[in-house]
Amino acid sequence: MDTILFAQSASDLLAARNQMALSLGWHIVLASFGVAFPAIIFAMHVRGIRGDADALVLAKRWSKVAGVLFAVGAVSGTILSFEMGMLWPGLMGPFGDVIGLPFALEGVAFFLEAIFLGIYLYGWGRLPDRVHVATLVPVMLAGAAGTFFIISVNAWMNTPTGFTMVDGVPADIDPWAAMLNPAVGTSYLHMFLAAYMVAGFAVSAVYALGRLRGRDDHLHRIGIAVPLVFAAVASLAQPVVGHMAGQRIAEDQPIKLAAIEGLPETMRRAPLTIGGLYEGDRVSGGIEVPGLLSFLATNSFDGEVAGLASVPPEDRPPVNVVRYSFATMVSIGTALAGLGAFALFVLARRRRLPRSRWFLRALVVAAPAAVIALETGWITTEVGRQPWIVHGLVRTADAVTDASWIWTSYTVLAVVYAGMTVATVVVLRSMSRRWALGEAPAAPYGPPAALVASDTADQPEVRA
Numbered sequence: 001m002d003t004i005l006f007a008q009s010a011s012d013l014l015a016a017r018n019q020m021a022l023s024l025g026w027h028i029v030l031a032s033f034g035v036a037f038p039a040i041i042f043a044m045h046v047r048g049i050r051g052d053a054d055a056l057v058l059a060k061r062w063s064k065v066a067g068v069l070f071a072v073g074a075v076s077g078t079i080l081s082f083e084m085g086m087l088w089p090g091l092m093g094p095f096g097d098v099i100g101l102p103f104a105l106e107g108v109a110f111f112l113e114a115i116f117l118g119i120y121l122y123g124w125g126r127l128p129d130r131v132h133v134a135t136l137v138p139v140m141l142a143g144a145a146g147t148f149f150i151i152s153v154n155a156w157m158n159t160p161t162g163f164t165m166v167d168g169v170p171a172d173i174d175p176w177a178a179m180l181n182p183a184v185g186t187s188y189l190h191m192f193l194a195a196y197m198v199a200g201f202a203v204s205a206v207y208a209l210g211r212l213r214g215r216d217d218h219l220h221r222i223g224i225a226v227p228l229v230f231a232a233v234a235s236l237a238q239p240v241v242g243h244m245a246g247q248r249i250a251e252d253q254p255i256k257l258a259a260i261e262g263l264p265e266t267m268r269r270a271p272l273t274i275g276g277l278y279e280g281d282r283v284s285g286g287i288e289v290p291g292l293l294s295f296l297a298t299n300s301f302d303g304e305v306a307g308l309a310s311v312p313p314e315d316r317p318p319v320n321v322v323r324y325s326f327a328t329m330v331s332i333g334t335a336l337a338g339l340g341a342f343a344l345f346v347l348a349r350r351r352r353l354p355r356s357r358w359f360l361r362a363l364v365v366a367a368p369a370a371v372i373a374l375e376t377g378w379i380t381t382e383v384g385r386q387p388w389i390v391h392g393l394v395r396t397a398d399a400v401t402d403a404s405w406i407w408t409s410y411t412v413l414a415v416v417y418a419g420m421t422v423a424t425v426v427v428l429r430s431m432s433r434r435w436a437l438g439e440a441p442a443a444p445y446g447p448p449a450a451l452v453a454s455d456t457a458d459q460p461e462v463r464a
Contacts, residue, residue: 012407016087016400019410021382023080025375026417030073032374034113035147035192036199037066038139040227045133047226054219055226060124061435062203065428067121070114072424077110079413087406090399091157091389094170098163099156101175102149109146113139147195148188154381155183159252160390183252186245187381193234193241194377197336198370200231205367206432208360224363225353231370232340238333243296249384250297253391254306255315256384259322261293262286263307270294270305275327278319281308317386325379332373336366 041062048056081103085092116138123132156162162178163170207223250257257263262273262283270293276286291301298305308316339362346354353359389396400406 010397012404013397013400015406015410017396019406019413020083020087022410022414022417023076023083024378024382026421027073027076027080028374028378029198029371030069030076031147031150032195032198033066033069033202034073035143035195036230037062037069037203038117038136038143039196040199040203040230041066042133042136042140043230044222044226045136047222049129049133052222055222057219058223061431063121063124064431067117068424068427068431070117072420074110074114075420076417079416086403086409087401088389088399089401090394094394095163095390097173098160098170098175098178099153102152102179106146106149109142109149113142113146116142144192147191148184149179151188151191152179152181152184155187156181157389158187158381158385158391159183160393165393183248186241186248189241190238190245190377193238194370194374196230196234197238198374200227200229200234201336201363201366201370203227204231205364208363212357212360212364221353225347228340228343228353228363229347231336231366232344235333235337235340236344239337242330242333247297247299250305253385255308255311256317256322257297258306258308258310259317259319259384260326260380261305262319262323263293263305264309265307266304266310267307268294268302268304270297270303272296278323315387317384322380322384325376325383328376329373329380332369332376336370336373339363339366 041059044055044062045059048054048059116135120132120135120139123135126132127135156178159181160178161181162174162176164172166172204224204227207220210220211224246257249260261270262276262278263270264281269291271288271290272292273283273286273288276283294303294305295301297303308319343353343359346352385391387395387397389399
């Protein structure tokens with residue numbers, strides 16, 4: 001392609017990739033809260049309007065947390081948008097007309113989300129209860145839509161459609177076909193559910209930790225129950241969507257699937273290999289389940305699955321990175337689905353959640369585990385696409401900028417993110433301490449708020 005660029009060295013390419021990985025890995029956690037947290041707050045707010053004063057307290061507290069996370073996420077999202085153009089001119093230059101539409105629509109969704117989140121935050125004590133809670137609906141819709149537009153760009157990078165290449169230049173461009181590419185459906189659902197798992201388990205973990213420290217009151221019980229229901233349902237749906245996404249990968253990116261499974265040769269009745277280390281063009285030390293990979297990829301135990309040897313070595317992703325990232329994501333996701341199923345089972349049978357300290361400890365562990373699963377899932381997607389930035393068309397090394405400042409910008413950005421992390425933790429920690437000390441009641445309408453933990457200790461067990 002005429003517009004292909006080259007980094008000055010492999011070191012510069014490494015710096016550019018690391019910088020992008022740092023930005024994406026940092027922003028994706030905040031983006032998860034932007035997608036899922038408004039719906040969790042909405043459910044809690046509705047519960048409060050129906051007569052649960054503590055629910056209104058939590059809804060207002062969580063809205064303040066959402067405001068902080070949104071503000072920080074807006075900063076990291078802005079950094080990402082600049083990085084796309086500055087670090088990867090070989091992508092945004094020739095393909096800007098192809099994938100520009102979802103970027104533009106994401107900008108619209110972002111502004112709508114910001115406007116209505118501002119109205120919701122300002123509306124406490126100023127709007128009627130039902131009007132006030134209704135202002136969260138456009139926040140939820142805009143957050144979900146914005147995520148769809150961004151995921152569509154990533155899905156397009158994995159399954160590029162909506163144009164034809166003529167003399168190395170995109171022609172016959174259809175931006176709607178590019179945005180609605182074959183992989184966008186499963187990719188979006190996979191991310192959407194992951195966002196609910198991260199936000200739901202994280203919020204539940206905060207109040208599970210409070211109960212472990214002796215705050216066994218109504219406020220802490222609903223603080224666990226409501227977000228946990230969202231997380232549990234998402235964790236049970238995720239394996240189904242993950243399987244659909246895997247079959248999409250088998251069709252569109254067979255070498256990514258071969259790297260995930262460490263499959264050396266193309267074969268029928270391909271085994272699913274659990275564990276082991278990929279070395280010397282094969283997995284050693286793993287446990288093989290004959291035919292299972294063929295079944296998962298093609299719905300037939302006799303189906304053919306492409307192996308790594310079907311493409312030259314320079315067109316293969318780093319197998320062990322992709323393989324272990326995927327294994328980590330699946331292992332944690334399975335454990336979280338088991339935890340969610342157990343919680344929902346007990347809730348359905350006894351009309352309350354489990355009370356044991358082991359269950360509360362599991363919830364505390366589930367929060368960082370969900371984040372790790374989210375990050376390793378993205379590593380699988382992004383590293384598994386390598387060496388292509390646009391699958392099958394443009395190599396990552398050919399799209400990176402030839403500027404000389406990449407290591408400097410990477411270093412500066414790492415410092416900025418470290419500072420933002422510390423500042424965010426300090427602000428949230430300060431808010432938590434004020435609330436623990438019994439800051440002024442939050443509920444502007446509904447029954448009187450029972451705010452201090454000790455005041456609510458005798459209330460009945462939550463019914464989620």
